Amino acid sequence: MLSELIKKLLQEKELTREKIDSLKRLYANEHKAVFPTTAELLKEYRRLLKLKKIQSSSTLEKILQKRSVRTLSGVAIVTVLTKPWPCPGKCIYCPLEKEMPKSYLKNEPAAQRAYFNNFNPYNQVFSRLKMLYNNGHPTDKVELIVKGGSWNSYSWSYQRWFIKECFRACNNFPQQTKPKLNLGSDQDLLKQQKTNEKAGSRIVGLTLETRPDLITLKTITQMRLLGCTRIELGVQHTDDKILNLTKRGHTLEQAKQAARLLRRYGFKLDFHLMPQLPGTTPTKDYQMIKQIFSDPDLKPDMIKIYPCSVVKHSELYTWFKKGLFKPYADKKLIEMLIKVKSQLIPRYCRISRLIRDIPATEIIAGNKVTNLRETIQKTMKRKGLLCSCLRCREIGHHPELKNKTLPLKIFIDQYSASKGQEYFLSFEDAKRQTVYGFCRLRIDPEGFFPAFIRELHVYGQLVEIGRQQKDASQHLGLGKKLIAAAEKICRENDVKQLAIISGVGVRGYYKKLGYHLQKTYLVKKID
Secondary structure, three states, rough: OOHHHHHHHHHHOOHHHHHHHHHHHHHHHHHOOOOHHHHHHHHHHHHHHOOOOOOOOHEEEEEEHHHHHHHOOEEEEEEEEEOOOOOOOOOOOOOOOOOOOOOOOOOHHHHHHHOOOOOHHHHHHHHHEEEEEEOOOOOEEEEEEEEOOHHOOOOOHHHHHHHHHHHHHHOOOOHHHHHHOOOHHHHHHHHHHHHHOOOOOOOEEEEEEEEEEHHHHHHHHHHHHHHHEEEEEEEEEEOHHHHOOOOOOOOHHHHHHHHHHHHHHOEEOOOOOOOOOOOOOOOHHHHHHHHHOOOOOOOOOOEEEOOOOEEOHHHHHHHOOOOOOOOOOOOHHHHHHHHHHHOOOOOEEEEEEEEOOOOHHHEOOOOOOOOHHHHHHHHHHHHHOOOOOOHHEHHHHOOOHOOOOOEEEEEEEEEEEEEEEEEEEEEEOOOEEEEEEEEEEEEEEOOOEEEEEEEEEOOOOOOOOOOOOOOOHHHHHHHHHHHHHHHHHHOOOOEEEEEEEEHHHHHHHHHHOOOOEEEEEEEEEEO
């Protein structure tokens, strides 16, 4: 019986992966059974836990968990793609593969999952949650990321149905039901959102991907109705000549206007940046990223750096074949990015990604180093260089500190952005090498509300809602302390009202702290 093996594992004082493998071999020999898989052990462990025949063990769960990095930042990330749709952009580097949304290839991981699910949002979300759960990950705090290009170019009825079905999949999990083909109404969406506030899998953040020239008051209002909290904005470059050459279809000024408008409504900003484009050089790309963080009309909260890749089914591929374009060397790219990471990235920014998930076999020219981040980190470590970005400093990426109690200090960094004042509050160690949690507060007299908490995040391995785990940074009360510090700053600045751009699934948390739902935000009067 596998239950016997589970109980033996729980009796071990110092449980390791090697010890588990040893006991699995003994079990197989004694019972003349097939060597049990990790998935089988996990399933039996959960069954016994549900029957209350054993007590939970965070150590055993962590060892049985496959690819723990999936939930290392405190949320389970679920990425979905929209259906193929005419994109208003004419970008020369975007592939136009048949049956796919523009700029995506069938064999990219998330895109492949979307394709095999016929781009149905319900099936995409459900299958991803099931995969995460079967690999040992908690699935109760979901960060939903919607890709597929220019979100706001789709019809409102499709947008509303797509997100409603994502919520419905989370609300139903793990009980499978058939996807609904009817588009539904605003009320259907609101009903699923209300259910999600107490669902087993709550969407705590919703990210949409779009273009600067599609950001208007109308599209912002629609995205807030959907529950969107973060925008991935395709800025690509700050040089208008390069934007024009690559037929991007917008200017730097439009990107600044979009950033300003989004911040006025409390959104988090994640800029997509693309080095190695036609017309650029390593020096120009370095200056581009320098401008991103020195120009107060830009200064995003996060960036994704996607080096330009030449792939088939794109106009750039034709340029390459005719000898009209050749990207600069990968060695130069790596050198430039090392300078960027060690010299330019402010403490408040997170470098979310350094490459797209395009398989190297699909890349005709351009960067083919699929582990680019790891390559850069190794070189930086050898040279004694450090990156100050949030991803490099979050506690989840410092396992050596897991069971150590450090004296934590709250730091407040202030900077101007889009005609408002930003306050980045963070709990860190005294040397500011490790971040445990942070809060983004914005004070803006011209904002939809005079002050916003644009993001509140506590790092560390995802811990299930309502479950206590002694060594988990998610259960140190840091979130409440950060909110209290933000409210204090509001009082000092004579701000009478504070709003939070909250994910639907985390509304309950803020309501317990005295906030109430108003115009899709959680709002509180500051005395």
